[in-house]
Amino acid sequence: MCLRKLCYFLLLLLIAHEIRSTSAVQCNANCKPPNCRCSSTEIPGGLASKDTPQFVLLTFDDAVTVHNVPYYREAFTGRTNNDSCPVAATFFVSHEYTDYSLVHEMYSAGHEIALHSISHSSNTQYWRDASVAQLADEFGGERTMMEKFAKIPGGHVQGLRMPFLQMAGNNSFQMMKDSGFTYDCSMPTRAHVSPGMWPYTLDYESSQDCVIGPCPTGSFPGVWVIPMITWTTKDGFPCSMVDTCLGMPNTTKELFEYFKSNFEQTYLTNKAPFGFYVHAAWFDVSPIHFEAYKIFLDYLQNLQDVYMVSGSTVIDWVRSPVPLSQMKSTGWSKCRKPAAPTCRPVSCELCKKEDNNFTTRWAKFCDVPCPGSYPWLQNHLGTASYGDGCKKPWL
Template sequence: MKGVALLILLLVAFTASQEELPLADTCDPEACQLPDCRCSGTSIPGGLQARDTPQFVLLTFDDAVNVVNIETYRNTIYNRRNRNNCPAGVTFYVNHEYTDYQLINELYNNGFEIALHSVSHMTNQTYWQEATYEDMTREFGDQIIQMAHFANIPSDSIKGVRIPFLQMTGNASFQVMADFNLEYDCTWPTVSHINPGLWPYTLDYASIQDCIIPPCPSASIPGPWVIPMITWRDLNDTPCSMVDSCLAVPSTEEEWFQFILRNFERHYFGNRAPFGFYIHEWYIRASVNPHVGRALIRFLDLINTLYDVFMVNSQEVIDWVKNPVPLEEYIQRPCKTYVPTFCPPATCPVVAEHNENTYWMSICNVCPRVYPWLGNPLGQ
């Protein structure tokens, strides 16, 4: 019944009339103040000096979670702790199709953040480029209910969005985020603001961020935060938003380790904007690129020993930016806590109405009538 009630609330928002949004004005720093508003820019939140600023490292994985990739996650990120003895954070941007929701529950219970990557992960990039408010409601507003229901995790723990192919949708996705209490987006790359890097900001006012994959938002949309995807530079100095999209890359473990460090040090010795290691699991899989996976583990082993570097999830970055405190105070903060949830397992063969395929779903709930999809996220 709880899932049905949530679905009704989403449907109400889905059918609500959408007024023309006002264009965003140039940011007024006097009017735009933390914790609810921040102008786009490279200044460190709270006016801190770089040496007094925690260096956050964002390791994120995109796409479905299933038996194919869970061993990589268990071997790479489980049981890590930062120097302050708090658990290391990772964010998973998860799409629905082929996801094992019992494993989502496992990730959540190990302290990792679960965020949204759409219901359909439609491969037609034009679909995302031209997506309407209603499209994004079905893809992300409905996915909150879907994820919470089938993985048995709290719906209010789901706060983030990354759109497939990093294809921006103009104002639509941010409107949906504002209406469905989603707090941040991590889809938008920047090439122009990498040294110094662009810190997270809100869309109350116009953004200075370069629009790499248009359409980018143009309206004033209070509420949602942008975590800019600060691009790496490959060996030819070509920008790449995802690590696996870099073209000129090293060929050995040691070279990869040094390659990661060079991109990290641009942040660490600069304005300490969050350093993103944005990746798809297949790229570091032992059977595909074992040297890359080993280099990543070496890098994580290194930063987990540094007193001023913290491997955190995306939501933790936003929490700090809202209330920036100096490094020494941050180190003394108690670790975040959460309540693990139970997963009553069920495995269900269900037929999809949109393509007539049979999917085997591993879930933490009762089996749906049909395969959940757009417009029917619970498969009722």
């Protein structure tokens, strides 16, 4: 009987650990920038649409590799916004197969490096049910890897996106609060597209629709959400990632016009940040995809009120809005100008352990000796030793 009571008590402690947030209440006038904003389609700072810059978020998910980096170099090198800052993409990087020397190159070029987990498990139930501790292992651990292996200051890694956009209820946001992350960009909205929903904090209850639940219900002061404003297919169906939109046009010109029509859903209303969210593998499907993408970037670059910036830069602006007329003169973004990479690539053949299975992985890091094993969950810096785990039986 005593043992049963002890088990029950321990279970309550575990539940209390996972549910530390208080239930969020309806947003009110106490929520004020720079550290709090209600979920809303209202333009920050009370600005009129004509006085508001149109931000465009260009994001890529998954590993950074020798295969996709040539696309990024060709698309972005030499491009600048109207304030002379470089056009910046945001890379939501997953760990496995990533070349950390190329992550360093993208960071040095002025892009933002954000997180997409270590394992990128294909089991969506894993993400749905993940505990705060598991998520800290996945994302906090990956930030440690970025700092060690790609030479990126930990404080510059601020954002994350859940794999498959599968939310974990309150747990991912509790992890973000505990670990000092700034923003999440995993939550699609279909109900707030035109006009679009602006980024907001989770101090109070969110009015955003929940597309892939469970969505947060708790209060997480100072943790930001960048809503993923969905696109609309030619047949009228919503899609969160561009490469999941069905019925794409099959000519470069028509595809560009399709991009433009989705962009105008926010551009011609309240100028909420427009996202071009995609996996680079989509460029491999057809040559017209990348050609239309570059033409779309040319089009955006010629619009005087458009700024192609990172997720963290959008949050900085929402915290302290600057009218369009002052964007060129205030140095508001404090952007990082492109710099020569300072990474000496090191190639390593390493033993990876996952669920008691051993495999060999090649990896490339910056300026470090090869670690003892392949960095992974609960082994973020590769310090574990697996003995003969990966030794080939015929050797």
